[in-house]
Every structure is written in C-alpha cells, then in structure tokens.
Amino acid sequence: MSNEPTLLYTDVEGALRAGVRKLLDERCGLRGVLGCYDGDRSLVTGLWRGLNRELRLSALLVPEAHGGDGGSCREAAVVLEELGRVVAPVPFLTSAVVGTTALLASPAPAAAVLLSALAAGRRTVTLVVPLAAGPGAAAGLDIRVEAGELHGRVANVAGALEADVLLVPAARSGESVELWAVPAATAHIEPVSSLDMTRQLADVTLPGVPGELLAPAEAGRRAVGDALLTGAALLASEQLGLAQWCLDTTVDYVRLRRQFGRTIGSFQAVKHRLADLYVEVESMRAAARHAATACGGASGGASAESAVAASVAQAFCGTAAVHVAEEAIQLHGGIGMTWEHQLHLYLKRAKADQIAFGTPGSHHDELARLVALPPPV
Amino acid sequence: MDELPNDLRVRVGRLLAEHDPATTGRQEFLGARFDEGLAWVHFPPGAGGLALPYEFQPEVDRLLASAGAPENDMRRNGIGLGMAAPTILRFGTPAQVQRFLRPIWTGEEVWCQLFSEPGAGSDLAAVATRAVRDGDGWVVNGQKVWTSSAHNARWGILLARTDPDVPKHQGLTYFVCDMTAPGIEVRPLRQLTGEAEFNEVFLTDVRIPDEHRLGGEGQGWAVASATLNNERVAIGGRADARESGMIGVAARTWRERPDLRTAELHGKLLRLWVESEVLRLAGARLRQKLAAGQPGPEGAALKVTFARLAQQLTGWELELLGAEGLRYGEWPMVRPSSVDLTGRDAGYRYLRARGNSIEGGTSEILRTIVAERILGLPAEPRPDKGVPWKDLAR
Ligand SMILES: Cc1cc2nc3c(=O)[nH]c(=O)nc-3n(C[C@H](O)[C@H](O)[C@H](O)COP(=O)(O)OP(=O)(O)OC[C@H]3O[C@@H](n4cnc5c(N)ncnc54)[C@H](O)[C@@H]3O)c2cc1C
Numbered sequence: 122m123s124n125e126p127t128l129l130y131t132d133v134e135g136a137l138r139a140g141v142r143k144l145l146d147e148r149c150g151l152r153g154v155l156g157c158y159d160g161d162r163s164l165v166t167g168l169w170r171g172l173n174r175e176l177r178l179s180a181l182l183v184p185e186a187h188g189g190d191g192g193s194c195r196e197a198a199v200v201l202e203e204l205g206r207v208v209a210p211v212p213f214l215t216s217a218v219v220g221t222t223a224l225l226a227s228p229a230p231a232a233a234v235l236l237s238a239l240a241a242g243r244r245t246v247t248l249v250v251p252l253a254a255g256p257g258a259a260a261g262l263d264i265r266v267e268a269g270e271l272h273g274r275v276a277n278v279a280g281a282l283e284a285d286v287l288l289v290p291a292a293r294s295g296e297s298v299e300l301w302a303v304p305a306a307t308a309h310i311e312p313v314s315s316l317d318m319t320r321q322l323a324d325v326t327l328p329g330v331p332g333e334l335l336a337p338a339e340a341g342r343r344a345v346g347d348a349l350l351t352g353a354a355l356l357a358s359e360q361l362g363l364a365q366w367c368l369d370t371t372v373d374y375v376r377l378r379r380q381f382g383r384t385i386g387s388f389q390a391v392k393h394r395l396a397d398l399y400v401e402v403e404s405m406r407a408a409a410r411h412a413a414t415a416c417g418g419a420s421g422g423a424s425a426e427s428a429v430a431a432s433v434a435q436a437f438c439g440t441a442a443v444h445v446a447e448e449a450i451q452l453h454g455g456i457g458m459t460w461e462h463q464l465h466l467y468l469k470r471a472k473a474d475q476i477a478f479g480t481p482g483s484h485h486d487e488l489a490r491l492v493a494l495p496p497p498v
Numbered sequence: 499m500d501e502l503p504n505d506l507r508v509r510v511g512r513l514l515a516e517h518d519p520a521t522t523g524r525q526e527f528l529g530a531r532f533d534e535g536l537a538w539v540h541f542p543p544g545a546g547g548l549a550l551p552y553e554f555q556p557e558v559d560r561l562l563a564s565a566g567a568p569e570n571d572m573r574r575n576g577i578g579l580g581m582a583a584p585t586i587l588r589f590g591t592p593a594q595v596q597r598f599l600r601p602i603w604t605g606e607e608v609w610c611q612l613f614s615e616p617g618a619g620s621d622l623a624a625v626a627t628r629a630v631r632d633g634d635g636w637v638v639n640g641q642k643v644w645t646s647s648a649h650n651a652r653w654g655i656l657l658a659r660t661d662p663d664v665p666k667h668q669g670l671t672y673f674v675c676d677m678t679a680p681g682i683e684v685r686p687l688r689q690l691t692g693e694a695e696f697n698e699v700f701l702t703d704v705r706i707p708d709e710h711r712l713g714g715e716g717q718g719w720a721v722a723s724a725t726l727n728n729e730r731v732a733i734g735g736r737a738d739a740r741e742s743g744m745i746g747v748a749a750r751t752w753r754e755r756p757d758l759r760t761a762e763l764h765g766k767l768l769r770l771w772v773e774s775e776v777l778r779l780a781g782a783r784l785r786q787k788l789a790a791g792q793p794g795p796e797g798a799a800l801k802v803t804f805a806r807l808a809q810q811l812t813g814w815e816l817e818l819l820g821a822e823g824l825r826y827g828e829w830p831m832v833r834p835s836s837v838d839l840t841g842r843d844a845g846y847r848y849l850r851a852r853g854n855s856i857e858g859g860t861s862e863i864l865r866t867i868v869a870e871r872i873l874g875l876p877a878e879p880r881p882d883k884g885v886p887w888k889d890l891a892r
Contacts, residue, residue, distance in 0.1 A: 128779065128782060128783040129786050372874070375875065376874070384876055386875045387876035387879075389866065389878065392866060392869035392870070392873075393865040393869065395869055395873055396799075396864075396865035396869040397802075399873055400802060403783075403796075403799060404773075404779075407776060411779045433772050436768070437772050485772070494753070494767060494768065497756075497759035497760055498759070
C-alpha cells in the first residue's frame with residue numbers, strides 16, 4: 122500500500138449499513154428500548170436473534186474457515202454506527218467484536234469450536250472484565266485458577282446478561298493470565314441497575330467452576346489485550362453513531378421550534394454551537410474510521426499504529442459524544458429533560474461509553490507511552 | 499488506491515534521471531516537474547498535471563522528496579499555490595492558464611490577495627474598489643488592506659466593483675492585477691509581532707487589460723468564493739505527516755526539556771496532541787472526499803479547528819517555557835519574504851497565531867458558513883439584501 126488508506130465509506134460498507142438500518146428501523150422501536158429501564162428486556166433477545174438470522178452480524182468478524190463471513194473491522198464499525206444511532210440494546214460489541222477477537226487470538230481447539238458456534242448464531246459470548254477496562258488494563262487478576270476450577274468475582278461486566286458462554290481471563294499464579302471458557306449457567310450473574318440500561322452491567326461470580334482452557338498464559342494475555350484494543354477502536358464508531366443522531370435531531374428541532382417570532386435555529390448563538398458540534402462529529406468520523414482501518418480484525422493482531430489509533434479515537438470520541446449529547450439536551454430546552462424524549466438514552470449511553478474500554482484519561486496515559494511524550498519525573 | 503499507475507512511475511523516474519536534484523537548480527527542477535505533469539497530477543495536461551485522480555499526489559510527492567527533490571515553498575507563495583492556481587485553473591482562459599500556472603508552481607512569481615478593504619472585511623461582498631471599463635481594458639481605483647506579501651508579489655488576485663447599481667454580490671468582477679503596474683502603491687502595515695507581513699495597497703488609475711479578467715463581468719463573487727474555499731482547505735486541510743506544524747514544535751520541546759515538565763501541562767499537551775492528530779485525519783478524509791471536485795464549505799470546519807489548536811498550542815508552549823518564553827527575538831520592523839507560522843521563537847508563534855482565527859475568514863464567519871451551508875440552518879437577517887450597492891449605508 123503506497124497511499125493513505127481511505128477514510129471514506131466503501132460501497133460494500135454502504136450496503137451493509139443500509140441493511141442494518143432497515144432492520145433496526147423496523148424492529149428496534151423506542152418503546153422497546155425504553156423498556157430496558159423498566160425491567161422489560163423483551164426487545165433484546167428477539168432483536169439480537171433477528172440481526173443474526175437475517176444479517177449474520179455474529180458471523181461478521183469470524184473468518185470463513187470457521188463458517189463466518191470474514192468481514193473487516195471497518196465493516197463492524199459501520200454496524201456499530203447504526204447500532205449507536207438507535208441505542209440498540211444488543212450484545213454486538215461485547216460478543217461479535219470483543220469476544221470474537223479474544224477467540225481469534227486463542228490457540229486451543231475449543232476456541233475454534235466457539236467461533237463456529239458464533240458464526241452460526243448459536244452462541245453469544247462476553248469477555249469477563251469490567252466494562253471500564255481499557256487496552257492497558259491488568260485484566261484477569263480477580264479470577265484464580267485452582268485445580269482446573271475458576272474462583273473469583275468481577276464487577277460491572279457488560280454483555281454477561283446476554284451471554285451463554287463467558288470468556289474468563291484468569292490468573293494461575295502471579296500475573297500470568299490465561300483465557301478460559303465457562304458456561305454462563307454455572308456462574309452467578311447478578312444484574313446491576315446501570316446508568317445505561319441499554320448495555321446493562323452485571324456482577325459475575327465464579328464459585329469454583331470448571332471450564333475449558335482457550336489460551337495459556339502468554340497467549341491469554343495477548344488475546345485479552347487484542348480484544349480490549351479492538352473494543353476501544355470500534356467503540357468510537359458507536360460513539361459516532363450516537364453523536365450523529367443527536368446532531369441531526371437537534372438540527373431538525375431548531376429549524377422547527379419558534380421563539381421570539383423566529384425559529385431558534387436562526388439565532389447565531391445557536392447556529393454557532395451547532396456548527397461546532399458538526400466540526401466535532403466530522404472529527405469523530407475521521408478518528409473512528411482511522412481506528413477501524415488500523416485495527417487488524419480477523420486478519421491478525423495489534424500493531425503499534427492500531428494502538429495509537431485506538432487511543433486517539435477513544436481519547437477524542439469518548440468526550441466528544443458526551444459533549445454532543447449534552448448540547449443536544451440543552452438546545453432542546455425542557456423537552457430535552459423528559460423521559461419521553463429519547464435524548465436521555467443517548468446521553469446515558471454516551472456517558473457510559475466514555476468510561477468503557479478505558480477513560481479518555483487512561484488513553485492519554487497510553488498515548489504518552491506510545492508516542493513518547495512522558496510525564497514529568 | 500494502492501499502486502501508482504506505471505506511467506506515473508515512469509514519469510517520476512524520467513524526471514529524476516534527466517534532472518538530478520543534486521545538480522539541478524531549484525526553479526529549473528520545479529519547472530521540469532511541472533512540464534512532466536507531476537506538479538498537480540489532478541490538473542489537466544499542460545497545466546502541470548495529467549488529469550489523474552488526486553489520490554496519487556501524496557505518493558508522487560513522497561517519491562520525489564525521498565530522492566532529494568526541492569519542494570515549492572508554501573510559506574513564500576501560499577496565495578499563489580493554494581488560492582490563485584486552483585482559481586485560475588477553474589475560471590481562467592486557456593491563455594491565462596498557460597501564462598500563470600507554471601511560474602506560480604516554480605515560485606518565480608509570488609502572488610498576493612487584494613480582497614479586504616477598510617470597509618469590507620467579513621462583509622467581503624461590500625468591496626468599494628472600482629473598476630471602470632475603458633476601451634480594451636479597465637481602470638481601477640481604490641484601497642485594499644491587510645494584503646499579505648504584497649511587497650513580494652508580482653501578481654495579485656483582485657476583487658473590484660464593476661457595477662454599483664445592482665445588489666452587492668452581483669456587481670463584482672475578479673481580475674489578475676499586475677503589481678508592477680503604474681498607480682500601485684504598497685505601504686507596510688506593522689503587525690503585533692513587530693513585522694510587517696501585510697500591507698495596505700492603494701490603486702490609483704491602475705490599468706488592467708481585459709484579458710486579465712478572471713471569469714465573467716459581474717461573476718466576481720462566484721470566483722472569489724472558489725478562492726476562499728480553496729484558501730480554507732489550504733490552511734486547515736494540509737496533507738501532513740503526524741506531528742507536523744505546531745504540535746510538532748510543542749512535542750519536540752516537551753521531549754527535549756524534561757526539566758520544564760509539569761503534570762498540568764502534560765495533561766493539556768496530550769489533549770492537544772490528540773486533537774491535532776484528529777484534525778490531521780479529518781484533513782486527510784476531506785481531501786479524499788474532494789479528490790475530484792472543488793472544495794465546498796467543508797474546509798471552513800477544518801479551519802476553525804486549525805486556528806483554535808494553533809492558538810492553544812502556542813499559548814501552551816509559552817507556559818511550558820516559563821520565563822524563557824518571555825525572551826522575544828527582536829522587534830524591529832521587517833518586511834518578511836515569507837509567512838512562517840511555526841517559525842522564529844515561541845513568543846512570535848504565540849502572537850502570530852492570533853491572526854489564524856481572523857485571516858481567511860474569521861472563526862465566527864466560518865461557523866455561520868457551516869451552520870447555513872452544511873447544516874441548512876436559516877440565514878442571518880440581511881437588511882442589505884436586494885439593495886443596490888450604491889444605496890447601502892456605509
Ligand atoms: C494576518 C492576516 C493576514 C491577512 N491577509 C490578507 C490578505 O492577504 N488579503 C486579504 O484580502 N485579506 C487579508 N486579511 C484580512 C482578513 O481576511 C480580514 O481581516 C477578515 O476577513 C476580517 O475582516 P475585518 O478585519 O474587517 O474584521 P470585521 O469583519 O470587522 O470583524 C470584526 C469582528 O466582528 C466579527 N463579525 C463580523 N461580522 C460578523 C457576523 N456577521 N457575525 C458574527 N460576527 C461577525 C468578526 O468575526 C470579528 O470578530 C488578513 C488578515 C490577517 C489578520
């Protein structure tokens with residue numbers, strides 16, 4: 122490759138987007154999403170099944186050799202933009218992206234079996250780490266392997282409520298981390314009332330349960346690292362989808378809402394704030410596309426550039442999405458404060474996403490190391 | 499786009515073989531590069547290009563740079579390269595393209611921009627400099643201001659009023675103005691940096707032949723808009739490597755001076771580094787989008803960010819340097835031969851960066867452009883709409 126890779130969308134990516142959007146528009150209604158906050162998660166299972174049956178999203182990043190579609194991270198990123206646009210409460214990121222990436226880096230035959238099951242849409246997995254764990258986090262130290270059984274507890278895990286197989290980083294001795302597969306049914310998975318109920322967290326306790334080894338020590342650490350890096354890189358596209366929806370919705374609103382005999386969108390103070398949000402969203406797009414392009418995906422592991430790109434994307438997009446959502450609420454006035462208007466779903470997801478896969482601050486720390494801008498001594 | 503077409507590789511090889519950069523003069527090499535169609539590959543043949551997609555340009559630049567070929571100097575002729583050339587290509591006659599592009603590319607002829615006037619800054623369409631038809635040419639009278647590099651320039655792109663009886667946007671015409679013509683007086687205007695990078699330009703009975711009109715009579719606003727869109731992309735969306743420009747200066751200083759580091763400035767630096775990297779990526783993305791077409795209002799968005807970051811980074815750098823940063827090069831009024839935003843010392847860079855949110859459209863005006871032309875929000879109230887220019891309050 123002699124030229125910079127394209128940061129635009131390809132036709133294939135456009136077609137994928139159209140398919141996902143159509144299905145979500147039909148089946149991911151506001152009432153169903155809001156239900157997640159009132160104890161009614163009935164939307165989740167059906168929607169996830171539909172996305173897998175009809176669009177094979179769970180197979181997207183699985184290589185063809187395992188019965189998957191061999192898609193790229195850039196394609197998964199486009200899916201995440203669309204899922205973000207409707208705050209869809211499905212475990213695509215945790216299972217089809219993060220879990221799948223961990224399995225791809227796991228050498229044991231059990232990993233291949235799980236990949237085939239994912240490709241067939243028969244299994245949903247999640248990596249048992251706190252949602253806030255970023256690529257540099259020391260995951261796995263809360264679970265111990267003793268005599269082939271796993272003991273310990275990890276709080277604030279995303280995707281556990283939807284998973285039937287848990288991918289568990291666990292330490293045998295010292296800090297060498299292995300990766301294990303455990304049937305979700307054998308763990309205690311306790312739902313947590315979460316800030317963002319569209320990606321509800323759970324506390325996972327493993328009371329000495331048997332599992333299957335997916336990756337021994339060194340490979341296990343790499344698998345977890347790859348998975349968290351890919352999660353951080355692609356989360357930026359979800360954040361972009363959230364922010365784009367907030368911007369579009371707010372632009373539409375200020376063109377309709379009238380005060381002082383004019384539409385509020387004709388006031389320069391409002392126009393300029395929206396112009397700044399546009400700049401922010403387009404910047405997010407560049408950062409998110411670059412992170413998705415730099416990320417290895419099915420074809421292989423993390424490079425130095427993928428780590429820089431992921432941390433740049435998270436350091437920028439995490440905060441930008443929150444800012445866009447907060448501004449959207451402000452520019453809606455009172456209606457923005459209501460339960461009835463779906464803006465709050467975006468704010469909650471954006472705030473949770475800012476902390477997910479490493480806070481902006483922890484990505485700044487990563488970058489300080491990666492690009493040699495060391496802290497004061 | 500991954501591989502250069504073979505023909506392009508052959509051309510690069512031939513240029514280097516026939517004009518060894520080690521022994522060829524700078525202008526001669528640049529001229530040969532232009533003639534080989536490698537100046538702007540997306541320009542047509544004969545105009546410095548080969549009518550190829552713009553995506554090939556960075557690779558051509560890289561190949562030539564790695565062979566030690568001289569680059570043309572944006573700092574000395576930014577207006578010629580970034581603004582005049584694309585405008586002439588789009589609106590010029592074949593004779594104008596033939597006459598003007600090559601010396602712009604080689605740097606033989608420096609250009610300036612005669613747009614702003616005392617009464618027409620943000621409201622550029624209000625320009626009052628008059629051009630009156632006289633036989634086969636025009637006679638121009640008026641005053642321009644803030645004209646960067648006018649003291650170095652051979653040519654100027656000039657916006658003048660040719661019809662005062664129609665509303666302001668409709669009565670403008672765009673010219674190429676010979677800066678050596680009788681009746682042109684260039685006076686330095688000293689800036690807060692101490693230098694006089696810009697000037698005021700007085701035009702008294704200056705004759706411009708009609709063949710130096712660019713675009714139709716009364717079409718000046720459309721031509722000027724194209725120039726301004728190019729200017730904003732040129733300023734905000736440069737094809738640069740990571741850590742180019744102001745962030746490069748800041749990062750270098752941070753690495754070289756561990757004694758100055760503080761936790762607070764570390765946090766700020768990392769945030770600015772991330773934002774600079776994202777701006778670089780957004781610039782790359784915009785260029786890919788514009789590969790074929792002409793820049794629209796999207797460049798305005800990048801320029802707002804560019805200005806903000808330049809200002810924050812230069813302010814940061816002074817804070818990092820502490821007392822050292824308070825030692826300012828020197829103040830005598832000089833008329834520089836180039837505009838170098840990252841040049842001189844930290845104090846100069848800080849002061850010069852103030853202009854970034856004013857030149858090429860203020861950040862307020864650019865936000866309005868984004869809001870109206872990209873987001874489709876309602877236009878500002880326009881009391882001057884539809885009123886003939888001569889009846890406007892001034
Ligand atoms: C370093 C430098 C180099 C320059 N070089 C050149 C050059 O080579 N050639 C050239 O032609 N010009 C040049 N300019 C001029 C530049 O384009 C103008 O200064 C600029 O367009 C602003 O015009 P003004 O100075 O008249 O300010 P004004 O238009 O009077 O603006 C004053 C303030 O009012 C704000 N404002 C004005 N109108 C609005 C509005 N509608 N809504 C909200 N806010 C508004 C502006 O944003 C600004 O903050 C240069 C300027 C600088 C600083």
